[in-house]
Amino acid sequence: MRIRSIAVAGFAAGIVVAGLAAPASAATAPKPGSTCMMSGDSRIVDGRAYFCEPGDEQNTWSSGVRLKSSELEIDDQWVKAAKSGMTAGFGVITNPTDKPITIIGARSPRYAGLIQLHEVAMKDGSMVMQEKDGGITIPAGGSVTLEPGGDHLMFMRLKQSIDVGDQIPVLLITSDGGKLRFKTLAKFYAGANENYDDGGSGMGNGGMSMN
Numbered sequence: 001m002r003i004r005s006i007a008v009a010g011f012a013a014g015i016v017v018a019g020l021a022a023p024a025s026a027a028t029a030p031k032p033g034s035t036c037m038m039s040g041d042s043r044i045v046d047g048r049a050y051f052c053e054p055g056d057e058q059n060t061w062s063s064g065v066r067l068k069s070s071e072l073e074i075d076d077q078w079v080k081a082a083k084s085g086m087t088a089g090f091g092v093i094t095n096p097t098d099k100p101i102t103i104i105g106a107r108s109p110r111y112a113g114l115i116q117l118h119e120v121a122m123k124d125g126s127m128v129m130q131e132k133d134g135g136i137t138i139p140a141g142g143s144v145t146l147e148p149g150g151d152h153l154m155f156m157r158l159k160q161s162i163d164v165g166d167q168i169p170v171l172l173i174t175s176d177g178g179k180l181r182f183k184t185l186a187k188f189y190a191g192a193n194e195n196y197d198d199g200g201s202g203m204g205n206g207g208m209s210m211n
Protein backbone atom coordinates (compact mmCIF):
# COMPACT_ATOMS: atom_id res chain seq x y z
CA MET A 1 0.00 0.00 0.00
CA ARG A 2 1.34 3.35 -0.99
CA ILE A 3 0.07 5.24 2.09
CA ARG A 4 1.89 2.94 4.48
CA SER A 5 5.24 3.43 2.74
CA ILE A 6 4.90 7.23 3.00
CA ALA A 7 4.29 6.95 6.76
CA VAL A 8 7.43 4.83 7.21
CA ALA A 9 9.53 7.33 5.27
CA GLY A 10 8.33 10.17 7.52
CA PHE A 11 9.23 8.23 10.66
CA ALA A 12 12.71 7.52 9.36
CA ALA A 13 13.27 11.20 8.52
CA GLY A 14 12.39 12.07 12.13
CA ILE A 15 15.11 9.76 13.43
CA VAL A 16 17.75 11.32 11.18
CA VAL A 17 16.94 14.83 12.39
CA ALA A 18 17.11 13.77 16.06
CA GLY A 19 20.52 12.20 15.47
CA LEU A 20 21.91 15.40 13.99
CA ALA A 21 20.82 17.32 17.08
CA ALA A 22 23.21 15.41 19.37
CA PRO A 23 25.51 17.84 21.22
CA ALA A 24 29.06 18.05 19.99
CA SER A 25 31.91 18.49 22.49
CA ALA A 26 34.23 21.18 21.29
CA ALA A 27 36.41 22.10 24.25
CA THR A 28 39.49 24.09 23.38
CA ALA A 29 42.67 24.07 25.43
CA PRO A 30 43.08 27.26 27.48
CA LYS A 31 46.27 29.24 27.02
CA PRO A 32 48.50 28.65 30.07
CA GLY A 33 48.77 31.86 32.08
CA SER A 34 45.57 33.34 30.65
CA THR A 35 42.92 34.57 33.06
CA CYS A 36 40.19 32.26 34.35
CA MET A 37 37.17 33.04 36.47
CA MET A 38 36.79 30.35 39.12
CA SER A 39 39.71 28.68 40.83
CA GLY A 40 39.14 24.95 40.95
CA ASP A 41 37.71 24.98 37.44
CA SER A 42 39.32 22.54 35.02
CA ARG A 43 39.24 21.52 31.39
CA ILE A 44 40.29 18.28 29.76
CA VAL A 45 41.38 18.57 26.13
CA ASP A 46 43.19 15.90 24.09
CA GLY A 47 44.17 13.84 27.13
CA ARG A 48 45.54 16.80 29.09
CA ALA A 49 44.04 18.53 32.12
CA TYR A 50 44.24 22.29 32.67
CA PHE A 51 43.44 23.89 36.03
CA CYS A 52 42.30 27.35 36.99
CA GLU A 53 44.79 28.22 39.72
CA PRO A 54 44.23 30.93 42.33
CA GLY A 55 46.50 33.98 42.18
CA ASP A 56 46.86 37.20 44.19
CA GLU A 57 45.73 39.45 41.35
CA GLN A 58 43.79 37.03 39.19
CA ASN A 59 43.26 33.32 38.61
CA THR A 60 45.17 31.83 35.70
CA TRP A 61 45.12 28.60 33.68
CA SER A 62 47.90 26.11 34.39
CA SER A 63 49.84 24.37 31.66
CA GLY A 64 48.35 21.05 30.63
CA VAL A 65 49.23 17.86 32.49
CA ARG A 66 49.01 14.56 30.60
CA LEU A 67 46.46 12.21 32.14
CA LYS A 68 47.16 8.63 33.24
CA SER A 69 45.46 6.35 35.73
CA SER A 70 46.15 7.03 39.40
CA GLU A 71 47.16 4.50 42.04
CA LEU A 72 45.02 6.26 44.66
CA GLU A 73 42.03 4.35 46.03
CA ILE A 74 38.80 5.64 47.58
CA ASP A 75 36.45 3.95 50.04
CA ASP A 76 33.25 4.91 51.87
CA GLN A 77 32.60 7.74 49.44
CA TRP A 78 29.36 9.70 49.69
CA VAL A 79 27.90 13.06 48.80
CA LYS A 80 25.25 15.04 50.63
CA ALA A 81 21.97 15.03 48.68
CA ALA A 82 20.99 18.55 47.53
CA LYS A 83 18.42 20.03 45.18
CA SER A 84 20.45 22.98 43.95
CA GLY A 85 23.26 25.38 44.79
CA MET A 86 26.13 23.48 46.33
CA THR A 87 26.91 20.41 48.36
CA ALA A 88 29.86 18.44 49.68
CA GLY A 89 31.46 15.06 48.98
CA PHE A 90 33.45 12.85 51.35
CA GLY A 91 35.38 9.56 51.55
CA VAL A 92 38.65 7.93 52.58
CA ILE A 93 41.45 8.25 50.04
CA THR A 94 44.41 5.89 50.32
CA ASN A 95 47.82 6.13 48.70
CA PRO A 96 49.45 2.67 48.44
CA THR A 97 52.63 4.04 46.83
CA ASP A 98 55.87 5.12 48.51
CA LYS A 99 55.54 8.75 47.38
CA PRO A 100 53.06 11.41 48.47
CA ILE A 101 50.33 12.19 45.90
CA THR A 102 48.48 15.52 45.73
CA ILE A 103 44.93 15.88 44.41
CA ILE A 104 44.62 19.22 42.65
CA GLY A 105 41.33 18.95 40.79
CA ALA A 106 37.92 17.29 40.83
CA ARG A 107 35.18 17.08 38.22
CA SER A 108 31.61 15.88 37.87
CA PRO A 109 30.52 17.87 34.84
CA ARG A 110 27.04 16.36 34.53
CA TYR A 111 26.15 17.44 38.06
CA ALA A 112 28.40 20.35 39.05
CA GLY A 113 29.67 23.33 37.09
CA LEU A 114 32.69 23.31 39.38
CA ILE A 115 34.18 21.28 42.22
CA GLN A 116 36.67 22.94 44.57
CA LEU A 117 38.89 21.20 47.12
CA HIS A 118 37.97 22.71 50.48
CA GLU A 119 39.24 22.72 54.02
CA VAL A 120 37.68 23.99 57.23
CA ALA A 121 39.80 26.55 59.05
CA MET A 122 39.58 28.98 61.97
CA LYS A 123 39.51 32.56 60.70
CA ASP A 124 38.88 35.63 62.85
CA GLY A 125 37.37 33.46 65.55
CA SER A 126 34.92 31.56 63.39
CA MET A 127 35.04 28.38 61.39
CA VAL A 128 35.13 28.98 57.65
CA MET A 129 35.31 26.80 54.57
CA GLN A 130 37.92 27.78 52.04
CA GLU A 131 39.80 26.43 49.09
CA LYS A 132 42.68 24.29 50.27
CA ASP A 133 45.93 25.88 49.17
CA GLY A 134 47.96 23.50 47.01
CA GLY A 135 45.35 20.75 46.99
CA ILE A 136 44.90 17.69 49.20
CA THR A 137 48.06 15.60 49.73
CA ILE A 138 47.76 11.90 50.56
CA PRO A 139 50.96 10.79 52.36
CA ALA A 140 52.97 7.82 51.07
CA GLY A 141 51.40 4.62 52.34
CA GLY A 142 48.77 6.63 54.19
CA SER A 143 45.24 7.90 53.83
CA VAL A 144 43.23 11.09 54.24
CA THR A 145 39.61 11.18 55.34
CA LEU A 146 37.35 13.76 53.73
CA GLU A 147 34.56 14.35 56.24
CA PRO A 148 32.08 16.97 57.45
CA GLY A 149 34.03 19.60 59.42
CA GLY A 150 37.25 18.75 57.57
CA ASP A 151 38.57 18.57 54.03
CA HIS A 152 35.88 17.93 51.42
CA LEU A 153 34.96 18.13 47.76
CA MET A 154 32.80 21.23 47.27
CA PHE A 155 30.27 20.61 44.51
CA MET A 156 29.27 24.08 43.23
CA ARG A 157 26.81 25.40 40.67
CA LEU A 158 24.75 22.21 40.68
CA LYS A 159 23.26 21.55 37.25
CA GLN A 160 20.73 19.00 38.47
CA SER A 161 19.45 17.78 41.78
CA ILE A 162 21.49 15.12 43.61
CA ASP A 163 18.91 12.84 45.21
CA VAL A 164 19.29 10.24 47.96
CA GLY A 165 20.46 6.97 46.37
CA ASP A 166 21.94 8.57 43.25
CA GLN A 167 25.39 7.36 42.20
CA ILE A 168 27.31 10.45 41.13
CA PRO A 169 30.36 9.97 38.88
CA VAL A 170 33.42 11.91 40.04
CA LEU A 171 36.93 12.28 38.65
CA LEU A 172 39.83 13.33 40.86
CA ILE A 173 43.05 14.53 39.19
CA THR A 174 46.46 14.58 40.86
CA SER A 175 49.34 16.98 40.26
CA ASP A 176 51.15 14.35 38.16
CA GLY A 177 48.09 13.79 35.96
CA GLY A 178 46.72 10.74 37.78
CA LYS A 179 43.00 10.13 37.31
CA LEU A 180 40.87 8.47 39.97
CA ARG A 181 37.37 7.80 38.65
CA PHE A 182 34.61 6.59 40.98
CA LYS A 183 30.92 6.85 41.76
CA THR A 184 29.79 8.37 45.02
CA LEU A 185 26.51 7.63 46.77
CA ALA A 186 24.13 10.47 47.59
CA LYS A 187 22.87 10.34 51.18
CA PHE A 188 20.65 12.45 53.37
CA TYR A 189 22.74 14.49 55.82
CA ALA A 190 21.56 17.42 57.91
CA GLY A 191 24.99 19.01 58.55
CA ALA A 192 27.76 20.33 56.32
CA ASN A 193 25.73 23.36 55.26
CA GLU A 194 27.68 26.15 53.62
CA ASN A 195 26.71 29.62 52.60
CA TYR A 196 28.75 32.25 50.89
CA ASP A 197 29.29 35.36 52.98
CA ASP A 198 29.48 37.53 49.89
CA GLY A 199 25.81 37.33 49.08
CA GLY A 200 25.90 34.07 47.20
CA SER A 201 27.47 35.29 43.99
CA GLY A 202 30.07 32.59 44.39
CA MET A 203 32.63 34.77 42.71
CA GLY A 204 34.67 36.22 45.55
CA ASN A 205 37.54 34.81 47.53
CA GLY A 206 35.50 35.56 50.65
CA GLY A 207 35.20 32.85 53.25
CA MET A 208 32.23 30.65 53.67
CA SER A 209 30.41 30.30 56.92
CA MET A 210 29.43 27.00 58.36
CA ASN A 211 25.85 26.74 59.62
Ligand SMILES: [Cu+2]
Residues within 6 Å of the ligand: 088, 118, 119, 129, 130, 152, 153, 154, 194, 208
Ligand atom coordinates in the same frame (compact mmCIF):
# COMPACT_ATOMS: atom_id res chain seq x y z
CU1 LIG B 1 33.24 23.75 51.24
